[in-house]
Amino acid sequence: MLALAAFMFFGPFYRQVMLGRSEIFPRWVMYSGAGLGVVRVEFFLEDHAGERRRLERVADGGAEIRLISGMADLQAVIRELLTQHHDSRALIVNAEMATPRGWETVYQEERFTLADR
Helix, strand or coil, X not given: CHHHHHHHHHHHHHHHHCCCCCCCCCCCCCCCCCCCCEEEEEEEEECCCCCEEECCCCCCCCCCCCCCECXXXXXXXXXXXXXXXXXXXXXXXXXXXXXCCEEEEEEXXXXXXXXXX
């Protein structure tokens, strides 16, 4: 049991910290694909007077809270919010998607209206 624990600790340590190369300690990649495609997003509503407020999905009775994963899912949530808040002039979206290179901006102050549904 102690040998297994030592292998589990020193395998990644040897390769990642000491930059060692060995067939005994295989290449260690932890969670390389986890979280890819996840979207981090902020929604704002703009009323007809031009006032803008952040949409709090729980307090405002917005779309059900769920993980937004990928552009198709984000577009579906945008359509759902436009339908629910049809009395607003626009829905403003800031969104970033997780990629292997880090967070990439998908929308920056992008305006959507009912005509965009």
